[in-house]
Amino acid sequence: MVKVLISDKMSPRAAEIFRDRGVEVDEKPGMSPEELKACIGEYDGLAVRSATKATADIIAAATNLKVIGRAGIGVDNVDIPAATAAGICVMNTPYGNAITTAEHAIAMMFSLSRHIPAANQSTQDGKWEKSKFMGVELYGKVLGVVGCGNIGSIVADRAIGLKMKVVAYDPFLSPERAVELGVEKLELDDLFARADYISLHTPITESTRNIINAQNIAKMKEGVRIINCARGGLVVEEDLKAALESGHVAGAAVDVYVKEPATENLLFGMDNVVTTPHLGASTDEAQVNVAIQVAEQMSDYLLLGSVTNALNMPSVSAEEAPKLKPYMELATQLGSFAGQVTETGIKSVRIDYEGQAASLNIKPLTSIILQGLLGPLLESVNMVNAPLVAKERGIDVTESINDREDDYQTLVRLCITTENQTRDIAGTLFGDDRPRVVSIKGINMEAELGPHMLYITNQDKPGFIGAMGSILGDAEVNIATFHLGRDQKKGEAIALIEIDSELSKNTMDMVCKLPQVTQVKALNF
Structure with a gap:
């Protein structure tokens, strides 16, 4: 059960809504900064008005915090840059008062x-x-x-x-x-x-x-x-x-x-x-309205993943969240794949949304792709702070949308330019909304990504598949799926293999030493 702290005086309706939604809530208005700092690590959400100061020190102590909700418009009392860097969503209620x-x-x-x-x-x-x-x-x-x-x-x-x-x-x-x-x-x-x-x-x-x-x-x-x-x-x-x-x-x-x-x-x-003493929002109706709104918004974020009135990340409505869910899984996989196979500094990222994907709210998908991409390379990257992390590191991020449908009704393509090369990976959703990789480095293949994968680039020459199977068999590692693709006959080929368990260092060394192999990466999803 997620847990929320209400640290300022607020209409009782806020706590009622949290509890009705299945969120555990504590009401502790009037705490000193030291008291708040001592307990904030217990909570997933913090609901405030204007009295609580969510400073960088408080945020640093909020090790589990995912969202800060301000019951009102102004967020002068919240250190938004610190919250963003910590991956905490900050939202307000601009319409209630x-x-x-x-x-x-x-x-x-x-x-x-x-x-x-x-x-x-x-x-x-x-x-x-x-x-x-x-x-x-x-x-x-x-x-x-x-x-x-x-x-x-x-x-x-x-x-x-x-x-x-x-x-x-x-x-x-x-x-x-x-x-x-x-x-x-x-x-x-x-x-x-x-x-x-x-x-x-x-x-x-x-x-x-x-x-x-x-x-x-x-x-x-x-x-x-x-x-x-x-x-x-x-x-x-x-x-x-x-x-x-x-x-x-x-x-x-x-x-x-x-x-x-x-x-x-x-x-x-x-x-x-x-x-007057800052009375702009001081009516009974406004206090009830902002309390209701902040509780509903925070609950929706913590329980459903929908984002409303956020100040440091794209909004996702409760209606959009179910539609975006399978795309979010696809976005995570594409970003994570690219992040795990990238070995040099990233210069730019281009994300193409085609077909049905072009009609979606793409901003959260881009954030999730960046999270997946940067997560294997950097610590503490999430959907909230990933765009900021990319910007701070000078990574140019561009998006394009095109509603045309070519081979697939919906397609997301991620293109990464590093210091040494440009690599792209594309994915789609099949009828049961399961993500599938359909292209890597321009080579067509269709593959589901399992928990343990081997990504191998090799020369398209006879003997590779047999030698690879022998090594895994001798190591008693079972192959779940085996996907192959090549750019041309006897050219560059790609193998994407799902295995039931991770390979030992010795087995990985043996795969790397195969004469046809140019790159091997063990991937985890």
């Missing part, structure tokens, strides 16, 4: 425009300062949405309902999608110049960190109002404070901060700033 976060941004925009927090406090203090809290309408104003993904598009929809004009900057927003949303797509400088309100809904990346700084604020309209319910690192707080004091920025509504928990901050106490 999208509406809640979008509604909070709209609420902050209203609060800022009508001075609601300050007016509420003044009124409850027994004052009646009606003229002091003169506000502005949202109607007809231009809202600039920076980041028009899931949350940003919901904010845009709500703003359009308020009869605002919405412009958006997002490098991944297509013109067709912009029309569908009813927004005008702009470059960032144009958005800054036109917007009366700017609402941030982008993750932290190298290109978005400190996107609201003095230089960009200078490009904005006088009297602009800024709303940040995304990430604190998007705003240079010192620059925003200066612009608020000068009046260039009329007001700001801030839910997130560079340093959290923000018990003090240079923006606190300013009359034209509305602040």
Whole structure:
């Protein structure tokens, strides 16, 4: 039974779902880093919110961990590079709190425009300062949405309902999608110049960190109002404070901060700033939704192999997983075969998906092929970190798809270029979804791969088969299957032999010394 740790406060629905799915679960919120590090090695999965910090030290101690699930969008508290290097899948739940976060941004925009927090406090203090809290309408104003993904598009929809004009900057927003949303797509400088309100809904990346700084604020309209319910690192707080004091920025509504928990901050106490303590996802509905989603996603990954909302590996839906399963076995065999026979440094990898294979979600198959290829050569390589390992070692990986059907309805071909040669191996699935190798180095043959195999390249000359059979017979090694192929008469030939047990070193030496043999490899699958 797989075992999951919930290390942060989370809706009870998460633990219920894990248990209903047959996953053992422990709930231990509030542990110190030392306590977490001491116990994390027991678990296959770790479910967190924002309190737990899955640092490199924690990940190094997580010797059995396969998946980290973040109940929410942001994964600033998870060291994704360390998790990837350790072969741990990291997933989040980007949709469970999208509406809640979008509604909070709209609420902050209203609060800022009508001075609601300050007016509420003044009124409850027994004052009646009606003229002091003169506000502005949202109607007809231009809202600039920076980041028009899931949350940003919901904010845009709500703003359009308020009869605002919405412009958006997002490098991944297509013109067709912009029309569908009813927004005008702009470059960032144009958005800054036109917007009366700017609402941030982008993750932290190298290109978005400190996107609201003095230089960009200078490009904005006088009297602009800024709303940040995304990430604190998007705003240079010192620059925003200066612009608020000068009046260039009329007001700001801030839910997130560079340093959290923000018990003090240079923006606190300013009359034209509305602040909340990172409440974007804080509704009953959102907390239940993200808890349900993270438990379902982690269970599906641990029990079925399906991958949803992963940040460091390709997604595989629960519907795709059964279709991909036999191809995953084929991919593992092709990659492992190539890895076991490769003796020099790999320069490039090309994977061709043909026929029915071309219609599949090929990204996980490529990851599995790389896992099989690199596994015999390097330690601790798996489906999650194999693409990263290949990239770090300068291996160029390319994929191609072609839906043509030639000799086989479905075909996967792996071509490896090393420092010395180029070698390819191709495989297919037969009617019972059993993987078969159908070509090695351009030589056609049909072979199933068993646990113990001998791969032999030899000169196509009489006497080889008899001599080979005699050696194995004398060693009392039984032959399960014997497959042969050649490129031309008396040219290069290949033998792929399944045997019932591994050969001793002495027997291997005898095979290698056969006059026709040029290469012998004992393979294990």
